[in-house]
Amino acid sequence: MGRKLGRPSVQGIRFRLGLAMAVALLPILMLAAVQTEAGFRRQAEQQRIDLQLAADRSAAEAKVSIDSAVVLLQALAPEGVGFYCEPRLTALVDRLDGIAALSRYSATGEPVCASRSAAVVSSAQTREQAWYQRLKRGEEVAMEWAAGEPGALIVGVRSERPLGAFQGAIAAVLPLTALQPDILDPALPLGSQAALLDASGRILTATEPAAFVLDDPRAIATWAANAQRGDTALFEARDARGRRQVYAGAPLSGRDVFVLLSAPAPGLLSWARLNPFGTLLLPLAAWLATFAAVMLLSERIVVRWLAYLERVAAIYARGRFSVRPVQAEHAPAEIRVLARTLGSLGETITRRDRALLEALDEKDALMREIHHRVKNNLQIISSLLSMQQRAVNDPAARAALGDTRQRIGALALIYRILYQSEPIREADSGTFLRELVGQLVAGAAVRGPLVTTTVEADPLVIDPDKLAPLALWLVEAVSNAQKHAFAERGGDLQVRFRVLGETSVLEVQDDGPGVADPASAGVGRTLMIAFAKQLRGEAELVPGPDGGCIARLTFATPQAQGPARIHQVAAFRVSGTRP
CATH class of the missing domain: 3.30.450.20 (PAS domain)
Structure with a gap:
């Protein structure tokens, strides 16, 4: 017997709790x-x-x-x-x-x-x-x-x-x-009601009419028909309020008028009202005593050890995996096994976290190097195009090469923002747009009149796949403004980027003479429409309220960052602080 009681299966939680509760x-x-x-x-x-x-x-x-x-x-x-x-x-x-x-x-x-x-x-x-x-x-x-x-x-x-x-x-x-029968008779069950009815089953008078309006309207008429033949057996039915009722009746005189009594059908616990001490209080007291005993045993055998392991797991959830559940060595066998498993889990997570962090650091370094080299290669291409632009005498060809350089410069700026930002896989669109507009305007300032710029941009963290068409669209919009609105005169350029929940709007407004023919489509406008489609949006040119032209891009807000990021942007616009 001693050897049997010493077995882990007998010392386990299931055996002790099962035996005590049984x-x-x-x-x-x-x-x-x-x-x-x-x-x-x-x-x-x-x-x-x-x-x-x-x-x-x-x-x-x-x-x-x-x-x-x-x-x-x-x-x-x-x-x-x-x-x-x-x-x-x-x-x-x-x-x-x-x-x-x-x-x-x-x-x-x-x-x-x-x-x-x-x-x-x-x-x-x-x-x-x-x-x-x-x-x-x-x-x-x-x-x-x-x-x-x-x-x-x-x-x-x-x-x-x-x-x-x-x-x-x-x-x-x-x-x-x-x-009318007396429903105050103490011999009647609680909640009893009485009614008089004729031979057709029609209610003549009732103490509570709702108790005799049944979900089966033929039930009382059927009982009355049977009562005329001498059969006054009890029957059960649900009244108008859905309560289960028992009905009993008898003829008053002859078989023309009948008395019908109703009482609530006994429920599963209605018997407890007959003898509350013997049928309810005594079992309840015994149950409470048993419950207290089981709870005490559970607390000493199981609960306190589970609470201890829960605290250890909570420490693991906060990222501290150096703690080990050593106190559980005095617990039952199942708890000891669980504690050892939890400790092994902490050690495994620590090793894997270290390896993952090292791999991520190495991957980020490689990504930064790739972005840096791509940016350098794009700058080399831009330099080659600049040399070719200076060697070309045709004004149209020089303008085309200049537009191409601006587009390549925008892509190079994307990769520079990426390898300089902390999250290497994302870029803040607000910071990027300000730098891009500054770069475009600064490049044109050395060759023409002064252009002042104002950039208002909501912050939105976005991946490079969505940032590239957005940047190229902005390059075309600013280039159009420089060619048609600011040529030989300068002016004011306003760039606005707003995140409006599920949609975002990017606007480029100038104070030039406006668009002579909004329906005409050149190369720049064709490219703007193509870039807008890549963003699942649309581009349009509309007159400004005070003159000039507004190039507007409306597109679906990228959802890569989830809805929480959009809410942060909305909070930023209200409070004026960065999320």
Whole structure:
């Protein structure tokens, strides 16, 4: 046994936690499962029994009121009409709480006499009512929902001559409030509601109508049809608010009017209300005690070591890989293995970081050397073109060679910016544009009149692939301004570069005479359109607000740096500080 307990598998976290939780939680799980199942079944069955008994009791109480009215009508039926018929019926209505009106009718349906509270109806209306027709066909007692009085029940008794011929009827109007079941009965389940309905399933009155508006509108009508055949079994349905309800009912008198009770269907935890201490508080206390024991064991065995390793991992995340988790040597076997793995990971990352940094430094040095040599080669080409330009006498050829030199000078400037910048693979477009404009204007200043320049540029870190067409477009725009706007007169040149979220705009504005024919397309304008397409943008020449011409390039902002860089540029434009 000692050798078995000394094995790493037995000393591991899974074994200790599994054993502790299995021993501690098994009695609670068994007790909770047994009590939940037994309590739920008892409550559900008892609720159904209570609901059906309450429906039978409510029907019996209402039936007593109806039977009392029937006995009264049978006692009044043999009496003649006489002079005192109306006062007598009125006096009876005033003394009896459960009757709203009394009326006597002849064999032809003619109202003979009635209490003063009775509604006035014609003989034709009386003959059309179902309760009167049933009495005329030979039934002794008939009941019907009062169509003219939406809160009353008509109870009629047949009156016969000595030989059994139909002599007429006497009817009583019973308010449904007197027949409404008492939902305050303590034997009813909590949340019970009551309603009265006729044989067609129509709700006559209800304590809460929403409880009897079901998602299946035919459910109550189907139950009423079955109840007419003597089947008053309980059923379940969802009401208008989506709550599950249990419904039980019973006939009041005959099979014309029924009482229907509803109660919330028992949920999974509703049994706990029956015996909160035995079914809820005791298991909860046992669970809390078990939880505290498991948490204590987990803290001593697992959590504190995991927290220690988490702190070591957080130190690694900050870039300090020299720390080693030496304190974990006293931890369980799995934690010790994890600590050793974490320490090995730190050593491996340290070695790889050192190798990567050395490789990156070497690569950056090589890239800077390449950029420097490319810049030197471009300058050599520019020098050769300058020599050729001086040897050429044709003005057009000299101008073409000069334009080519400016384009090559712009490309050389790109590579100079790259090998001089700290991130060797990117360049700041704002700094580059200022230097390029200065270089172009300075080159032309020695051969012509003075041109003043103003450069406003938002900073945008951009890769060389996008910077090259941008620089070449600017060279063509500035060259056009020097040739057509500043020739032999000088002037003011304004360069504006704005980053507007997903789009950027580069403008070159002069104060010259403007564009004579905006639709004409020379070599310079053709090149500007081509460079704009490389940037997924468009170029245009528009008149300036105060004269002159504006060359505008609108293109999609390069997304190589991600959206965060664009937000930094926007912040720069608001605050005036560099991101």
